[in-house]
Amino acid sequence: MPPSTTPDLPDAETQIGWYQRMRLLRRFEQNAVELVDEGDIIGIVHEYVGEEAIAVGACAALTEHDVITSTHRGHGHILAKGGDPARMYAELLGRETGYNKGRGGSMHIADLDLGIFGANGIVGAGAPMGLGAAHMFKLRGEPHVAVPFFGDGAMNQGVLLESFNLAVIMELPVIFVCENNGYAITTPIGEMTRGELFERAAAFGLAAEAVDGMDVRAVYRAAAAAVARARAGGGPSFLECRAYRYSLHNVAKGVPREDDRPAAEQADWRGRDAIERLAGELTEEGLWPDGARAEIDDEVDAEIEGAIGFARNSRRPDPDSVLDHMYAVTYPGLPAAGWE
Amino acid sequence: MPPSTTPDLPDAETQIGWYQRMRLLRRFEQNAVELVDEGDIIGIVHEYVGEEAIAVGACAALTEHDVITSTHRGHGHILAKGGDPARMYAELLGRETGYNKGRGGSMHIADLDLGIFGANGIVGAGAPMGLGAAHMFKLRGEPHVAVPFFGDGAMNQGVLLESFNLAVIMELPVIFVCENNGYAITTPIGEMTRGELFERAAAFGLAAEAVDGMDVRAVYRAAAAAVARARAGGGPSFLECRAYRYSLHNVAKGVPREDDRPAAEQADWRGRDAIERLAGELTEEGLWPDGARAEIDDEVDAEIEGAIGFARNSRRPDPDSVLDHMYAVTYPGLPAAGWE
Amino acid sequence: MARELTYIAALNEALHQSFAADPSVIMVGENIRGVKRSETAGLDGAFGADRVIDMPISEPAFTGFATGAALSGGRPIVEFQVSSLIFVAFDQLVNQAAKLPLMLGGQRHLPVTYLIMGAGAGGGRAGQHSDNPYPFLMHAGIKTVIPSTPKDAKGLMIAAIREDDPVALFAPAGLLRREGEVPEEPYATPLGEGVVRRAGDQITVVASGNLVRKAIEVAETVAADGISVEVWDPVSLLPLDKAGLAETVAKTGRLVVFDDSNRTCGFAAEVSSLVAERCFHDLKAPIKRITRADVTTPFSNPIEYASLPGRERLEAAVRALLA
Amino acid sequence: MARELTYIAALNEALHQSFAADPSVIMVGENIRGVKRSETAGLDGAFGADRVIDMPISEPAFTGFATGAALSGGRPIVEFQVSSLIFVAFDQLVNQAAKLPLMLGGQRHLPVTYLIMGAGAGGGRAGQHSDNPYPFLMHAGIKTVIPSTPKDAKGLMIAAIREDDPVALFAPAGLLRREGEVPEEPYATPLGEGVVRRAGDQITVVASGNLVRKAIEVAETVAADGISVEVWDPVSLLPLDKAGLAETVAKTGRLVVFDDSNRTCGFAAEVSSLVAERCFHDLKAPIKRITRADVTTPFSNPIEYASLPGRERLEAAVRALLA
Ligand SMILES: Cc1ncc(C[n+]2csc(CCOP(=O)(O)OP(=O)(O)O)c2C)c(N)n1
Numbered sequence A, B: 001m002p003p004s005t006t007p008d009l010p011d012a013e014t015q016i017g018w019y020q021r022m023r024l025l026r027r028f029e030q031n032a033v034e035l036v037d038e039g040d041i042i043g044i045v046h047e048y049v050g051e052e053a054i055a056v057g058a059c060a061a062l063t064e065h066d067v068i069t070s071t072h073r074g075h076g077h078i079l080a081k082g083g084d085p086a087r088m089y090a091e092l093l094g095r096e097t098g099y100n101k102g103r104g105g106s107m108h109i110a111d112l113d114l115g116i117f118g119a120n121g122i123v124g125a126g127a128p129m130g131l132g133a134a135h136m137f138k139l140r141g142e143p144h145v146a147v148p149f150f151g152d153g154a155m156n157q158g159v160l161l162e163s164f165n166l167a168v169i170m171e172l173p174v175i176f177v178c179e180n181n182g183y184a185i186t187t188p189i190g191e192m193t194r195g196e197l198f199e200r201a202a203a204f205g206l207a208a209e210a211v212d213g214m215d216v217r218a219v220y221r222a223a224a225a226a227v228a229r230a231r232a233g234g235g236p237s238f239l240e241c242r243a244y245r246y247s248l249h250n251v252a253k254g255v256p257r258e259d260d261r262p263a264a265e266q267a268d269w270r271g272r273d274a275i276e277r278l279a280g281e282l283t284e285e286g287l288w289p290d291g292a293r294a295e296i297d298d299e300v301d302a303e304i305e306g307a308i309g310f311a312r313n314s315r316r317p318d319p320d321s322v323l324d325h326m327y328a329v330t331y332p333g334l335p336a337a338g339w340e
Numbered sequence C, D: 001m002a003r004e005l006t007y008i009a010a011l012n013e014a015l016h017q018s019f020a021a022d023p024s025v026i027m028v029g030e031n032i033r034g035v036k037r038s039e040t041a042g043l044d045g046a047f048g049a050d051r052v053i054d055m056p057i058s059e060p061a062f063t064g065f066a067t068g069a070a071l072s073g074g075r076p077i078v079e080f081q082v083s084s085l086i087f088v089a090f091d092q093l094v095n096q097a098a099k100l101p102l103m104l105g106g107q108r109h110l111p112v113t114y115l116i117m118g119a120g121a122g123g124g125r126a127g128q129h130s131d132n133p134y135p136f137l138m139h140a141g142i143k144t145v146i147p148s149t150p151k152d153a154k155g156l157m158i159a160a161i162r163e164d165d166p167v168a169l170f171a172p173a174g175l176l177r178r179e180g181e182v183p184e185e186p187y188a189t190p191l192g193e194g195v196v197r198r199a200g201d202q203i204t205v206v207a208s209g210n211l212v213r214k215a216i217e218v219a220e221t222v223a224a225d226g227i228s229v230e231v232w233d234p235v236s237l238l239p240l241d242k243a244g245l246a247e248t249v250a251k252t253g254r255l256v257v258f259d260d261s262n263r264t265c266g267f268a269a270e271v272s273s274l275v276a277e278r279c280f281h282d283l284k285a286p287i288k289r290i291t292r293a294d295v296t297t298p299f300s301n302p303i304e305y306a307s308l309p310g311r312e313r314l315e316a317a318v319r320a321l322l323a
């Protein structure tokens, strides 16, 4: 069941904003990889490069009251929802000024005030939390929605499938966004499922469709229609966005980087790059002045540079604070230290 | 995708055997409830009464090499697969001569030699075990199949949904049999899912159809077709069998028995009783002589009586054997007793 | 005369009062609506199907649902119909709810209550319906309480709902129909406070849930031989009243931990090791554990009971330590 | 000169030899085919996609699949890519595989191996990728081994596969790239046998996995001050070599349990309580536990390390017990 109305695209300024956000998502990741290599980021980073149109297109349909749940590949979602790159880098660098005070790191960045419930290290596990948020919106009569993001690989995780059903029977304002980038680490989705992903979702009763995840306008249109329907009490839907990750599954310092995916496949997807596509459309349609792109790119680079600087200049948590935040309410001896 | 060929019904003798088995299933349960009330069976029993045609029809398409996995409502499956009522009662009465030496009880009865992997107290959890068996058949080039039984309520348990996908991508000889009796304890399936159950299964790539679970011939035909296809390497399928449990969800001594389901609904389903239906068909079609029914009924009653006698006369496990069977290989201090 | 309620009715009253007091309280679980005589009786009628939600057989999804609701201003209660079902939802309990507050750097509290009904064995519930899996949750850092009286059932249910962290409340199968005095007004029984259920000075028996009663019976039995047993009920297992534990051991110098969960890495191991570290110099004798045997609970009556911690074994342990 | 292999290469060799020796051995897991430099390298090429099976992200289903295969004459190995993923499959591990043999009354054996890769913390893996969840499995009764050397990694992998019960093998993240001597022929390292990794007579430190090395370092450090530490590696945590444990404590009279799992109801609690019960009269001092703090592993380096059991704390504990 396709959405009943196709929303119009917003004005040029807004679309230029999408370009800027997509650019920010990409540069954020590219710099994060450098920070990994330089030893500033300890641990693993999953790059979102190639999939920017999905997060930016979907989040363009949301307000800060709406909720998203994210994945191990979460930076893009958080930035698209309005996350602050400075506090994100600070988190990646394990600083007290990070979103999670350095407690979470890449796979757990969250900004509850922006409705960002957090990245998640367990595939599929964030989705049901979105349902709980959606129910509270409904219970309080608020018009907000929840958007769980997840990958193609997650389509085989039981809790996600259960969540499809639960959203349907509770008629929750939820838009499931599946980022089908074709792979779960090494395994092609075609070997791990049969049939179309969006049709599987439809069988649970979700309004489901597939869109080109390399086209931010297409993602926006589909998301906006689904969001509008959900806000109006029309229930949950499912959006399969087909895209590609340009990078490896993840990067960590010192781990060899070899990509076994077919070179032609990689080239093909890169040839459909979402950022270039929107830039081309804006130019073709005369929606931005000459030179605007270079200006924006510089602005993004400056923002990134400032954000990294902020992170680098922030302090790390004090070892004595190791027990903090485990509980809202502590007791004598709880949490227990490991040495007394 | 319906099965490509509809198998013929077997000869009269075989069908009379189905009548006898269905009758045995029903009388087994009715007597089990009495044994609960008399304090012979300690614990809970889930009656299969009303659903006999499903187990008997499906297992009629199987050999003793094929595997089934069962549920909390498992007695019927085990009897239909050829289980011995004496060893089953012995298990229900907690005797050493029981199938599981009294270690399992109603929810865990198994006969590995008959391919009965066991009832299961966790809804949906048995299904993936069937897949593992099916894979071993395939690996060894054996023509056997696996049949997981489960209820409508299980259709929302993640592991079962995962198992649908896994069976499809591995092209396993598995026939999923969903016993849709309309309820999961108190909750009507219509409130817990949207759409048809068999269509949900089809979306995973399973050959799926719904049949009248009150018609043993219909169940047999559908099962036999699916089994034949699976044996020939045609992959997995899904059979939704629509039936009704006549009894409460379960019984235990001293727990009040009140059925909140609509009286008209109950009467309607009872009016379509599978045992009466087959008996009527056999009579109408002149497939059994006058008096055959009464004779069989007596035979069944005698078998039941003998089985209960066997169970009652068997001894209970020795308290000193409490640590037995936890491991195939024990070690000093393993398993640990609770008191030394 | 003081009013008496069954344990299950005490839980029911706590739920009704909590729903009435706070509109953010919701409850999810299987078959919790339209039921009679259960802990959820009357809730949906009084507070509506939007707050008392019958869930499909999707424990992981509805446990995660509760986490999300808690992050969004709700105060959810999740009911597990059978204790062993927590394993089905274990990722959502252990990887998600238990870990989120710290991983979020304290951005939000997570007030969720897990109500685990009919925990424990007894009466042929067999392998998959007899667990007492609180040590799993304690090891994962989830606050855990086990009321041993109807009064505490009500008070701890209310306290758990009010607590701004995940709390698991185990309602032992063996206690649900027991009666006891229960005040009518709402009240919270504090977490982290153990209770001396019977005073004594020669040996301490730590016991919780349905074992408290058995421990007291054994104490009465051996009292006839002049043995003075103190029965200490932790009530709240995490947080544990470590000071209270140290106090009773300081007084008696001897300890038996009587516990109805698995032995290896169980609650008794934790209590014993705390005392071996902190109260070593008070100890006059080895610390004994009387627990379940480390086997799947067998179905048949004689071996089921042989697998569980019983009075005879407790009595033998008490006598042995004083011999 | 004896041949050296990395820990991960030792696991790989054990897998290759086990597959070659027994056609009923199969393996399931995520991304186990077509990989280089990992524990499964070359397996699918050598033994085929029917025996080395890449699974979808369906841990419960493929864990149950293995149970069924084991009941049908297979000898499956289940790989968990990340230790915390066992929680996703917890029902299949704890309610099913662990319980089935007894519930079946011994009708069939259940030879399944769970290979848990990269267990433990260190290096910013954060809350959901840093667990060392062996106490959960031990409490559930699943046999558990933690090889601390490449040689044991191979020998225990082979032993686990040959064992007719479910066995979990934890391969600590901190050891995977370490090298050590590994015999070329297939061999099984027996379960249930602890090893004295360093002899001493004043105090015993129990340590396993990647903590063995740290314990030995601390032993060397304090040796300079005339303190004699024995380092005892249980190797197999369930079954535990209780006799070996009692022997070392009888010899030294003092015990520190140095363990990298959560503290409450953890492995250290089990060891401590065993000793407090069985070796009480040998003890000259309280039993100390040096473990993880009971918090979700924090991401940032300084607090991550502060949350883990480290050399300094072990050294302080050793010195304190001998002061
Ligand atoms: C439940 C679970 N299983 C396995 C993993 C290990 N893992 C991390 S990411 C990943 C692949 C996820 O694929 P997909 O959902 O398509 O997301 P993508 O990485 O392609 O964005 C796997 C298997 C995990 N984190 N959680």
Ligand SMILES: Cc1ncc(C[n+]2csc(CCOP(=O)(O)OP(=O)(O)O)c2C)c(N)n1
Binding pocket: B072, B073, B121, B122, B123, B124, B150, B151, B152, B153, B154, B155, B157, B179, B181, B183, B184, B185, B249, C030, C057, C059, C081, C082, C085, C088
């Ligand atoms: C995973 C799980 N959740 C809940 C239960 C408790 N329970 C036992 S039977 C049952 C209802 C099952 O309904 P269905 O699958 O339709 O089978 P039926 O009882 O109707 O035959 C429930 C909820 C359980 N055993 N396992």
Ligand SMILES: [Mg+2]
Binding pocket: A151, A152, A153, A179, A180, A181, A182, A183, A184, A185
């Ligand atoms: Mg993917």
Ligand SMILES: [Mg+2]
Binding pocket: B151, B152, B153, B179, B180, B181, B182, B183, B184, B185
């Ligand atoms: Mg049903």
